[in-house]
Amino acid sequence: MAGGVPADERAGAVNAAILGVLIAIGLALGGYFIGHGLLVARRGERYVTVKGLVERNVRADLGVWTISYAAAAAQLADANGAIQQDQAIVTAFAQNHGFLAGEIEVQPTTVTDTFANQFDNRPPNAAQRYLIKGGIKIRSTKVDKINEASQATGELVKQNVVLGENYPQAPQYFYTKLNSIRPEMLADATRSARAVAEQFAEDSHSRLGAIRRASQGVFEITSRDASSESSVSNDQQSSIEKKVRLVSTIDYYLVSH
Numbered sequence: 001m002a003g004g005v006p007a008d009e010r011a012g013a014v015n016a017a018i019l020g021v022l023i024a025i026g027l028a029l030g031g032y033f034i035g036h037g038l039l040v041a042r043r044g045e046r047y048v049t050v051k052g053l054v055e056r057n058v059r060a061d062l063g064v065w066t067i068s069y070a071a072a073a074a075q076l077a078d079a080n081g082a083i084q085q086d087q088a089i090v091t092a093f094a095q096n097h098g099f100l101a102g103e104i105e106v107q108p109t110t111v112t113d114t115f116a117n118q119f120d121n122r123p124p125n126a127a128q129r130y131l132i133k134g135g136i137k138i139r140s141t142k143v144d145k146i147n148e149a150s151q152a153t154g155e156l157v158k159q160n161v162v163l164g165e166n167y168p169q170a171p172q173y174f175y176t177k178l179n180s181i182r183p184e185m186l187a188d189a190t191r192s193a194r195a196v197a198e199q200f201a202e203d204s205h206s207r208l209g210a211i212r213r214a215s216q217g218v219f220e221i222t223s224r225d226a227s228s229e230s231s232v233s234n235d236q237q238s239s240i241e242k243k244v245r246l247v248s249t250i251d252y253y254l255v256s257h
Helices: 005-043 076-096 143-150 155-157 178-203
Strands: 047-057 061-071 104-114 129-142 172-174 205-215 222-223 241-256
Touching: 047 178, 061 076, 061 143, 076 104, 076 129, 076 155, 129 143, 178 205, 178 241
Parallel strands: none
Antiparallel strands: 047 241, 061 129, 061 172, 104 129, 205 241, 222 241
16 A cells, blocks of 8 residues: 555546547547548539530431332232232232342231221122231331432322222331440540539539439430431431430539639
8 A cells, every 4th residue: 555545446437548549549539431431522522413415417327118008809819819810919019120030028917808897897899808908117227218219109009009908008208327426425425424524513613523323325216307306206217317415414523622
């Protein structure tokens, strides 16, 4: 015993003092890291979402056109003979307009016995009992020739070809080389988005930081004169001149000066 205080009590007091100092240091460090973390989080929450728009006019490089025709007769053999004649006439029409055999595909024929239609209340027409429908499909990169031929179907009418119930069916035109312009359009959309973000940062007295998140967006192919942003419709597919559109969405962090 020294100074009237037992040794074990003095040791306990020293340990308590050391523990208190350690706790104080821990609380101080914890407060620093928590405060620093909140500061980082608050900085991270400051970002701007911008969209980059890019459009490019292109020309269709593939055309698909189906010419359908029909024939009816009292006897099946007569109807079949008429449809075979129509097929020969329509095939010759396609060849005369510059399409090769490999670009012309004969479509399957369908036969309907109108007398067997239990849901038709009209009196049967014996002269047109058997109805046969057929067609050919032209698939070619000669889009201009398809366009010209589609405007000359009067030649078929003059040869007594009864064009099918889907007539007039407009050719459909497609752009198949999107991959060749995709990288450049993505780069242009990113530059467009960054320009908008930089202007926003300047107006908010900030500077632009790193990209927080980016979404490429979807490439849309419409007719060149399309006024809406809806998905591709048949009307848009009937146009040779097209427009490729891309909207990219990017989040940029904003950093205080």
